[in-house]
Amino acid sequence: MQIIPTILEKEFFRAEERLQLVKDLTSWVQIDVVDGIFSPGKTFELELLNKVDIVKTFLWDIHLMVKDPIKWLEKCMFVGASRVIGQVEMMENTDAFVQKAKDMGLEVGLAYNIDTQINKIPSETDLILLMGRKAGFERDEFNPKIFDKINSDNIYAIDGGVDINNIELIEKSGIEIVYSGNSYLELIEKYANKN
DSSP states (O other), X not given: OEEEEEEOOSSHHHHHHHHHHHTTTOSEEXXXXXXXXXXXXXXXXXXXXXXXXXGGGOEEEEEEESSSGGGGHHHHHHTTEEXXXXXXXXXXXXXXXXXXXXXTTOEEEEEEOTTOOOOOOOTTOOEEEEESSXXXXXXXXXXXXXXXXXXXXXXXXEESSOOTTTHHHHHHTTOOEEEESTTHHHHHHHHHHHO
């Protein structure tokens, strides 16, 4: 199971601080983008990533919690993203989002909020991101009902509320990627000591 740090920050200098903390621990970093429409609050401007000296050491995974994620794909390319994940609740057409991202040479995922049902998944989708709590800045508890959405046909990831108390349950569920913000360092330490 891969554990990837997430950065959900309103201020860019705080994002830089977080990047410095994880720079020697991971190759992947997820940048959460919130536009204030899908969820209250707004993150720093994505383009600012190009100002960070250490950007070339990371593979960017951009989680688009924004209106019309397909319109953000050019910005993702501008900052050198490797993977984009869009919230399905904000899309008119999941097939169009996946196809455009693939045409641009990106890995692509679809994210499902805690109460969103999974319907038809476009065949070229690389991963399904299940939100363990409501997406955005709110800090609700992890909700294990998301495990009911897992089947063996896709690669699944979990984000939201992952911590030291539920990581073993998540690992046993067959999840292949875990995204974590505040608990990342603790999870990495436990996971490194376990293996």
